[in-house]
Amino acid sequence: MQIERWSLRLRMFLFFAFLAGSTILAINLGLWLGYRKLGIAEALDGFIFAGIIAVFGVLGATVWVWILFDEHVAKPIQTLSGTLLARAQSDHPNTKTDHSARYLGDLSLAAQTVTNQLVQTRRLLAKTVAHETAELIETNEKLAALAAEIPFGILLVSGSHKIAFYNGAATDLCGSDLYVSDKKLGLGHSIFDILTPAPLISAYARLCAGDGGIGHVIPLTVMVQDGTQILSARMRLAHAPQSKQDRPAYVLTLDDTAPDQQRRNAHSTLGTQAIRLLADLGATLQTVQNAREHVGSEQAIPKLNAAQQELLNTTAIKAAEVFEEYKHLNALRTQTVIQVSGENICDAVVARLKDVGITLMASQNDPVYLNVDPDPLISLLTHTATRLSQDGAKALSMLITPEDTGVMIALGWSGEALYVDRLDAWLSEPIDTDHPQASWRKVLNDIDTDMWPEAGRGTRRVLKLPIAHAAISAQQNRRGATYDFDLLAKPSQDTHLSTALSDLTYVVFDTETTGLFPNAGDEICQVAAVRIVNGKVVRGETLDALVDPERHIPKAATKIHHITNEMVREHPTIDVVGRALHSFARGAVLVAHNAPFDMAFLHRHASRIGAQFDHPVIDTVLLSAVVFGQSQPHSLDEICTRLGINIPPDQRHTALGDTIATAQAFLKMLKMAEAKGITTFEDLVMEMKRHSRLQPDLNNRTLAD
Structure with missing residues (x-):
């Protein structure tokens, strides 16, 4: 029994209960001894009556004093404690103290002054650190951008085969669509979740044994776990093993064998x-x-x-x-076919034309990426724009627009129309006078496309160039590098009770629904989730999906989350999105605000999803009660206000917006819990169960296991 874990209010209640009990016992013992000393039997009724009056008097006085103490001292101290911990995790020194803290007199003022000074000092320190590390941050961003442009997959994997780094190309090669791929790349996940283990284990053992030739590299062929793709790979150790027990990290590069x-x-x-x-x-x-x-x-x-x-x-x-x-x-x-952005093509054409004194305005409607040999395409566009300018074209422009089958590059100008025979003459010109057989028409043929003139708006003319076989992806879907190098030295951990809270992986999620009653036919219409690894939200590892609830969404629900029936039409149903969420959360502790509500929907569809959501669960309502006290309000808005977390109005009551806010609040409250001595998952579960009057804790199975 750890008495220091008991709350102040509980200990004060037990103190006053003991005080009342001992006082009543002492009074009754005194009355009994007095009666025995007096020796008059007729006086017994008087002594009993006096004892009853004394008992009620002591109980009444003790309860009254306890209530005053609880309201004026214990509750304010508990509130002040939570406020101080919250301020230690936020940058809002002017957050108002609860009005009940006024009963603490100078203690409240002193605590507020100290925390304000602490926050200001931390701000100055953070500013200094940010200034000193600005160059490092910029370098990291450049490296991440560079990794995103590399056309083959790169992964850095720990000696225990946990992923610590991967770029966007690796995501694409290993299956980026959770609705298609059973499992997706993620920091801290095993590489064996994604790729067949046998060739990787064999190559790693050979490298550790000294194989690999001069470059200490072993080529191998691996298969994605779902069997949909075979990849060529190269494995290289990060450093030579220092001993037989040493398990060094390794770099794995992946490339698609399908084109070859x-x-x-x-x-x-x-x-x-x-x-x-x-x-x-x-x-x-x-x-x-x-x-x-x-x-x-x-x-x-x-x-x-x-x-x-x-x-x-x-x-x-x-x-x-x-x-x-x-x-x-x-x-x-x-051909040198690489993935190049439309923005880079625009910049290159503008720069080449500027060198010859021609001005061209270039832009793209949406960020796109094309799988082409960029230099011939850029040279062709530059040549055509130059010929247009020489023919008197004014106000040259270029626009790259995504279409269903690729992209359309449109060269526009003001001036005379361009006829097909004139365009054919330009395309028949040799690229290089030393090689007259290589014409601009050959460039078009190599790209497998053509060019033609059209009339534009008003006096504008347009020359269309479709890239039919381009691979297009929106910028927000094009991932840079995702990494956490601290994972290389981190031992493997399971989600068992003795695991430290800081070592666990968490998936914070939220749902939007058609109503509040899962057992009465209400359904999920949106799911969002983010991963927390090594105490940080992993940028880029996000699940955000609309769900077809297969029923009508009431207008009352739409007013809250703004999801309409038209928005969810033709989107996946809960069996598909539920499997994606289950895969996304593998090996993690689930975190949700008011978790029983969201989990009820998932448990109800477990058979349809084909998986049980038997993960350990942390409810931020109960976590808030642990760190702030049960008497405080525990809505998401109240918690975020206490912690200085701002939820944009347009993001509130959206699954992803609430998920991000919950994740931020969870990380801050987790540090507050650790400051209170709650360091393991078992400690936290036991503390949450003390507040089960608010709502039930969902970890009975975890404790049983």
């Missing part, structure tokens, strides 16, 4: 076609020759010669087609 395999298949198909063509030609010629030997009529010979010539002509045409396809495949193999 497609080219090999295409070459194989062309080879088969060529062999079949020659075989058919040989068989037919042999038939014609046999016919020559057996036909006796001289009149049939010219017909055989004509048939033979027609066969040779047809075969020559087919052979030429096969040869052209072969050259096209070889040309594709030699």
Whole structure:
């Protein structure tokens, strides 16, 4: 029994209860001894009556004093304690103290002064640290941006095979769609969740044993766990093992083998076609020759010669087609196809034209990325814009717009119309006078596209250039590098009770629903979640999905979360999104505000989702009661106000907005709990159960296990 864990109010209650009990016992003992000393039997009723009066008097006085003490001392001290802890986690020194703290006299003023000074000192320290580390932050951002542009996947994995770094290309290669891929890349997750373990374990063991040649690199082939993709990979140790027990981290680079395999298949198909063509030609010629030997009529010979010539002509045409396809495949193999942003293409064209004195305004409607060989495309656009300017075009512009099948690049100008024959003449010009056979038309053919002029608005003219095979992705979906290098030295942890709170991984989530009664037919219409690893919200690891509730959303619910029936139409249903959430939260502790409400919806659909949400759960309502006291209000708005967390009005009552606010509040309250000596998950569960009068704790199964 840890008495120091008891709240001040409980200890004061027990103190006054003991005081009342001992006083009543002493009074009754005195009355009994007095009665025995007096020795008059008739006086017993008087002594009993006096004892009853004394008992009620003592109880009344004690309860009255206890209530006064509880209201004027214990509650204010508990409130002040929570306020001080909250201020220690926020940057709002002027947060008003609860009005009940006035009963504490100078103590409240002194505490407020000290915390204000603490916050100001911390602000100055943070400002100094930010100034000193600004260059480092800028360098990290540049490195993250560089990692995002690298066209192949890069992962840094600890010796226990936990992911500590990955870039956007790795996410794309390993399956970025949670609705398709069973599991998704995430910091702290095992690499074996994503890739088949056998080749990785074998390559790692060989590298630790000293294999890998001069560069200490081992090439290997791995498969994504869902079996949808085979990737070529290279593994390199971060450093040589210092001992047999040392488990160094390693770098894993991934690349897609599909394009190479497609080219090999295409070459194989062309080879088969060529062999079949020659075989058919040989068989037919042999038939014609046999016919020559057996036909006796001289009149049939010219017909055989004509048939033979027609066969040779047809075969020559087919052979030429096969040869052209072969050259096209070889040309594709030699092209430098990378993923380049539309913004970079715009900047490059503007810069090249500026060098020759031509001004062009370039922009893109939405951030897009194209899989092209950028230099020929940029040169083609520059050449065309230069020719337009030489023909008198004014106010040159370029706009890149995403379309369903790719992007459309539009060169615009004011002036005379451009006719097709004039454009063809420009495209027929050689790129380089030393190689007249390489024309701008060949650039278009290599990109597998074409250009044509159109009339624009008013006096504007437009030249259209579609990139039909471009890979387009919105900027917000294009991920940079995600990393936490502290994970490399962190031992593997399970979500068992003895694990330190700071070592656990958390998934904070929230739902928006059609109503408040899951057992009466209400359904989820939006789910959002974020991951917390190593005490920080992982930027980029977010789940935010609208859900088709398969029922009508009442107007009263729409007024709260602004989700309409039209918005959820054709979105995934709860079985799909529920599986995505379950995968997103694997190995983590679930965190939610008013968790029983959200968990009731998930438990109700467990069979349909195909997974049980049996994770450990932390309810921020109960966590707030632990750190602020049960008597305080525990709504999300009240908690955020106490902690100085601002929820933008347009984000309140949206699943993602409430999730982010809950995550911020959770991290601050977790530090407050640790300051109170609650350091393990078991400690926190036991403390939350003390406040089960607010609402039930959901960790009975966790304690049983």
